[in-house]
Amino acid sequence: MDALGLLLHGFQSALTLNNLFFCFIGVTVGQFIGVLPGIGPVAGTAVLIPLTFGMNPTSAIIMLAGIFYAAMYGGTITSVLINTPGESASVITCIDGYQMARQGRAGAALGVAAIGSFIGGVVAIVCLTFIGPVIARYALRFGPPEFFAVMMFGLLLIVGLMGKSVVKGLIAVFLGLLLSLIGQDPATGAERFLFNQLNLLDGIDFLVLAMGMFGVSEILLNAEKSMDMAKPPKVKGLIPPRDEWGPAAKAIGRGTALGMALGLVPGSSASIASLLSYSLEKRVAKDPSRFGKGAIEGVAGPETANNAYAGAALIPLFTLGIPSSPTVAILLGAFVMHGLIPGPLLYQKNPDFIWAVVASMFIGNSMLLIMNLPMANWWAKVARVPYKLLAPLVLLICMVGVFSVKRNVWDVGLLIFFGVVGYFMKKLQIPAAALLLSFILGNNIEFTMIQTMALSRHGLWYLFMRPISGTLMALCLVILAFSIISAIKKKRDALAADAEV
């Protein structure tokens, strides 16, 4: 059967009442998480994983994936209306989106963001539909050296792209790699950094780290500041004026391409996609001075890019089992907990599952379009839920969530510990997302490195002797050279905003 036939088959499963329901729950929760400042998609997805244990894997992943891409929609609303990004991929939207709202063009800003998000999201899923199986077939040629090279590539991009300074990015990456060393050594079985604690034998649980760094620390941080929201302005007229259609359409096109390209890169994130899109729009604009004063491209581009990113980021996950961003890494964890191993064989072994999830994403995006266009006013009110009610609830959900995974109080303690660590990291502007990604890549890098060494008769040269891994390793060296040069020249302004998750 070709991809289209399989997709239709997937729709059959996605359109069952049960799966429709979980898709709806997923996108609604995602929209909530997107709208609510103080809880992002990483924590949101992580917190809900334990709730999916009793569900069948297809419904569970449909719901969790829904949270992931829906958060990209929701974040826009608060950015535009009250100048508070609901999640970090919408930070950049505040600049022009809020200006548009102040000029009474809030409707146009939200309209173009919703339409752009929809287009970006759907185009990315179409790619997932048709390119995914091709990559999956090709991915069988990926052996340990290739996986090692891909992940090294990702690791270098994390250092290169995240945070304001290379040094702080490096600190985060090293901390992440260090944490990933805890537990049994995959090559020799030797015990590392156990401190005689059996609880550490399997290493630190990724969920605990993620919920601590992104859930608990965020609450600690927000507790310091007043989180009372401004009253949002009324939204009128969602269709932008005719003369803005042209530039907006072009920005949406560029955002789609950019977001999709980044989605394929391990170590990137939706925030990076929207940041890069904003700077791209500014660069190609005839009159860059309009930016910051309510340029519609400044909303259309980034909002499209982060949604295209969200769709495309699932391609490396489904086909290679490599997570490109922290949220996708959480999804990977959910796959494994449901006994599904992402990778090329997933397309052969669980086609029903894959295509149901892909189909559900088309459905979910359509639901979101409806949710966001006519209901924007309502969502803006959601953002004004008093923080003093929200914070303890989120904290509670984090703790119960972590406990429920292993029924182990030790993990709850670890959660709080990483919450505090995350808090100080944010104070010191060390990017927690870089730590999290390098933590998850670290384990795999080490393992594939050991496998490569077991296969190789030429030591590390083996990596350069194979075409795919050789090319990637060469690219790694180029990136390394570039980031050293740019660090020396201090040319990091394009990404100067702190690119968190």
Place this chain on the structure above:
Amino acid sequence: MARREGSQGFLAIALALVAAATLAGLTPSATYGQDYPKKPITAIVAFSPGGGTDIAARVILKAAEKYIKGNFVVDNRPGAGGALGFTAIATAPKDGYTIGMINPPTVLLNPIQLGDKVKYKLDDFYPIANFVSDPGACVAPPDSTLKSMQDVVDAAKKNPDTLRFGYGGPGTSEALTLRKFEQTKGIKVRKVPFAATGPQLTALMGNQIDVMFTNASEMIPQYKNKGVRVLAVGAEKRIDMMPDVPTYKESGFDATQLAMRGLAAPTGVDPFILKILSDAMKRTFEDPEFRAKALDLSLPLDYLGPEDYMKVLKRMDAFYREEFAKDPW
């Protein structure tokens, strides 16, 4: 006032409970267990929900509810390669309301390999029944020139240190089997560790490795649609699900490798209750509905009653201790 009344009510209930507990303690054990089970029985699974052991446990326990005339609640306690969950079983209250899944040889290997960090020993368990014995399997890609285990030996002899052999990583029972394979055949292969069967199978299909050791049950779907070639299995005799596949022993490799899954209670539980449990499990094993479900899930069934199970466990334990004393693997 309402609050005061409430607390009095609570006191009364507590007193009644204490009285009931005292009475229960005084009555002879035969009558003590007669109404067992009075409440749901907790079954600890030392691995994550959705994993092989968890799925097996849920299928077994679901079927067993009919015969025990009660309910089971699965309690997943993953971590430390199962050591946390096994410890929880061994140290559970000895009232018959907590049992658990044990996975020999993992349950035996933990105390041997991790030493005094693990707080349980084999004697802490009373094996109720074994349900599944999943043999190891030696597997090659379908188009491989390797058609038997002898081919593997020949290929390894012809080009020493060249054959790429995937296995479950150091410390696993597969690692020990591979060591034994190398030693008894006088060969040397390239040992490539894998953390899970998924990536290992991917590597095999992509010809990243030439041959691998894994579990037979996880190869059954691929075996059926000829996606892999199973060269041999590590059971005592051929298994029903792969009747044309010889055993290791038939292939000239004198070894068995079994991953077992069964139920155990902590030692010290009332024998009357243990009898109820083991009888119910025996009947569960013979239940046609259960057997059909197990076949669906590719679970290689293998029943052992309490005495036989303990004998097997003791024998395995002695074997692993002896091998470990020679040299950890």
